[in-house]
Amino acid sequence: MxxxxxxxxxxxxxxxxxxxxxxxxxxxxxxxxxxxxxxxxxxxxxxxxxxxxxxxxxxxxxxxxxxxxxxxxxxxxxxxxxxxxxxxxxxxxxxxxxxxxxxxxxxxxxxxxxxxxxxxxxxxxxxxxxxxxxxxxxxxxxxxxxxxxxxxxxxxxxxxxxxxxxxxxxxxxxxxxxxxxxxxxYGKPEPATVELKVEAGPFIVVTGHDLHDLKQLLEQTEGRGVNVYTHGEMLPANAYPELRKYPHLKGNYGTAWHNQRKEFKDLPAPILWTTNCLLKPDESYADRVFATGPVSFPGAHVVEAGEDGAKDFSALIDKALELGGWDTDRTFAGINGGTSVTTGFGYDTVMSVAPAVIDAVKSGDIKRFILLAGCDGMRKERSYYTDFAKLAPSDSVILTLACGKYRFNDLDLGSIDGIPRLLDVGQCNDAYGAIKIALALADAFGCGVNDLPLSMVLSWYEQKAVCILLTLLHLGIRGIYLGPTLPAFVSPGVLQVLVDNYGIRPISTPEADLAQIMG
Ligand code: SF4
Structure with missing residues (x-):
């Protein structure tokens, strides 16, 4: 191969x-x-x-x-x-x-x-x-x-x-x-604080990106005594009014995709995979895996769409009722020990406080925005992103999106003039929202995006990150920090083109990169 x-x-x-x-x-x-x-x-x-x-x-x-x-x-x-x-x-x-x-x-x-x-x-x-x-x-x-x-x-x-x-x-x-x-x-996302807690009783964990699958599952679990929790890239679902209106969408369980084996091993509940980020399951939970859309592995319970696109999740719901969940409520923590996370800071939310953001920049209270975003993965060097968030100075605001945020989204970074220092824009595809925020700020300050007090520090894993990087290059954005390693498929010759034309650089250490960014 x-x-x-x-x-x-x-x-x-x-x-x-x-x-x-x-x-x-x-x-x-x-x-x-x-x-x-x-x-x-x-x-x-x-x-x-x-x-x-x-x-x-x-x-x-x-x-x-x-x-x-x-x-x-x-x-x-x-x-x-x-x-x-x-x-x-x-x-x-x-x-x-x-x-x-x-x-x-x-x-x-x-x-x-x-x-x-x-x-x-x-x-x-x-x-x-x-x-x-x-x-x-x-x-x-x-x-x-x-x-x-x-x-x-x-x-x-x-x-x-x-x-x-x-x-x-x-x-x-x-x-x-x-x-x-x-x-x-589903309406415009609204800021939400999401508990990392699972209530007693039957439940289903939904991972991946497909909100349409989640919506159908929420409809079909209504009144069935089965709670639903997001996982991984599904976390921002908790911010959409038409999804959070379901009282049995209770919150989020777990972290990013590469922790699935640890997080799903002893789970008394089935898991629904809606898109990529399927870590090949081990035997301890393979029989609790339900896959839909393009997701598949040999032996998975597959939920197919009908002629009209509707999906019947009754086998998944029956499995949740059979397994029964835990007897008592359980509280979990993110990788830094926090027991809740926030999400829902999309374009409309951020723009609703644009005057305060602009004032804070003009007064010097906010010195820099940092888009610290992208995929998570297994490589231990990804602790860079946690350390970076912890070390980022108190006059910086971190915008994030995609599952790389689980490295730091349970940290309490406080706020500046009422503006939270950590703003989760959403899933990886919500990079569109982050781009709109950057363009709107450039418009407000009468400058180009490259002249804003904004730096981009990205983490990549798979091909959606590749197309987002290409979008940023198409927009002419320069000086992107990329890690944890550079793509193997970028040849030295092509890398030179990216460095010469776009100033792409590999991440180094949080201390050195922050010194350069804040300087
Ligand atoms: Fe899997 Fe990535 Fe290796 Fe391809 S390059 S086989 S996707 S680990």
């Missing part, structure tokens, strides 16, 4: 051999390559640059199924490849792409095509969630065909670089569509 798409890739180089660090087998890796090659064929078959609804859906599903920690199931991937193949064949001549040509290509070409392909996988994940709520942007679908044709073509660096940046531009549209879909379905 050959896979180097995520941050935990073996030796910071590539996963080869029988299985990847994530547990993905060589069999699954090969089938994902076959699926990707067949998606190139589908893009070629849609040569007018615009597919039909079925092709669009297959493209999103196929790309999403190849994101890290989504599917470990060879049967599910093979079945999806057959569906894509059948569609491509129905459109005319079938011409699939052999992914070994990409992995064996000259290193800068391989690097740029990988940036494009992995970025598109992230874009597809966001578009998939928006589509579940009936929102799509034709620009996104058209680009996925264009980008996949480019992956399968003989292009040089000058032709590939603009496409990589265009991927970032298109991702902005995908995230905008998802935000619009979420807000119209």
């Amino acid at each position: 050959f896979c180097f798409q995520c941050e935990q890739t073996a030796g910071c180089t590539a996963c080869t051999g029988a299985a990847g660090v994530c547990g993905k087998t060589a069999d699954v890796a090969r089938l994902q390559d076959d699926l990707t090659g067949t998606l190139v064929a589908l893009a070629r078959a849609e040569s007018d640059g615009r597919g039909d609804t079925e092709s669009d859906g297959l493209m999103l599903e196929g790309m999403f199924a190849c994101v890290s920690n989504v599917s470990f199931d060879p049967k599910a991937i093979a079945a999806l490849e057959r569906r894509v193949r059948a569609k491509a064949i129905s459109l005319g001549e079938f011409s699939s792409y052999d992914m070994r040509l990409l992995w064996d290509a000259q290193e800068d070409i391989r690097s740029l095509k990988s940036l494009l392909l992995f970025g598109m996988r992230g874009v597809a994940a966001y578009a998939y969630h928006a589509q579940a709520l009936g929102k799509s942007d034709p620009v996104v679908a058209a680009f996925l065909y264009e980008g996949m044709r480019a992956v399968g073509s003989d292009l040089d660096m000058d032709e590939l670089l603009p496409l990589v940046l265009k991927c970032g531009e298109v991702n902005l549209a995908a995230m905008a569509a998802l935000e619009e879909a979420n807000v119209s379905a």
Whole structure:
């Protein structure tokens, strides 16, 4: 096998051999390559640059199924490849792409095509969630065909670089569509303090990103005596009025995805996986795993959508009733010992206090905003982000999003002039909200984003982080700190382009980076 798409890739180089660090087998890796090659064929078959609804859906599903920690199931991937193949064949001549040509290509070409392909996988994940709520942007679908044709073509660096940046531009549209879909379905997020406590009695833990799945589960558990808790990237669900109105959405259990084995081992409850961030379960809880959407591993209880998109969670609810939960209430703590966290500081909330924020900057009470955001992961060097948050001076405000925040979101960082020093904007896709906040602040101060007292310190793990990084580059944002390691698929030549044009730099130590940022 050959896979180097995520941050935990073996030796910071590539996963080869029988299985990847994530547990993905060589069999699954090969089938994902076959699926990707067949998606190139589908893009070629849609040569007018615009597919039909079925092709669009297959493209999103196929790309999403190849994101890290989504599917470990060879049967599910093979079945999806057959569906894509059948569609491509129905459109005319079938011409699939052999992914070994990409992995064996000259290193800068391989690097740029990988940036494009992995970025598109992230874009597809966001578009998939928006589509579940009936929102799509034709620009996104058209680009996925264009980008996949480019992956399968003989292009040089000058032709590939603009496409990589265009991927970032298109991702902005995908995230905008998802935000619009979420807000119209669930209302504008509002600040919420979320307890890390589980009440006695039956319950279900929901992880992943798909709010539509959570909403359907909340409806179906109403009056059943089963409480629901968020986990990982589902935490910001507690901020949406149309989700928090359900009294049995009780709060959040656990932390980020890589702690699943520890957190789920003795849980007297089933867990629903709605999207990526599935850590291959061990035997202690494999029979309590329910998977839906593109998520899958062999033996999982799979909840399929019906013709109308509705999902029947009755088997999951029955499992929760059977397991019964704990006899007494239990209080848990984040990794720093805090027993509650906050969320819901999206664009509208932050903008509602914009005059106070501007005054605080002008008076010098707030010296700097720091976007400390991105994915969490296993690497011990990620303690950098906890230390950074603890060391950030009291005149700085930290904006965060995605699951990397579990490294520090249970810390009490206090407030400045009534403005909390830690503002959780939401899930990774809510990077769109953070970008809007930055643009609005730049507008208020009459300067460009790069001239704001704002620094970005990002942590990456998988392909959604790749497309968000490309969006920031598309917007011309310079001086991003990236960690905990640089992507293995960025060649020295491509890294030099990113350093020269965007000033990207690897994180060093919290002390040194903070000194540079605050100075
Ligand atoms: Fe390795 Fe990451 Fe690929 Fe898994 S997703 S095989 S850990 S590079």
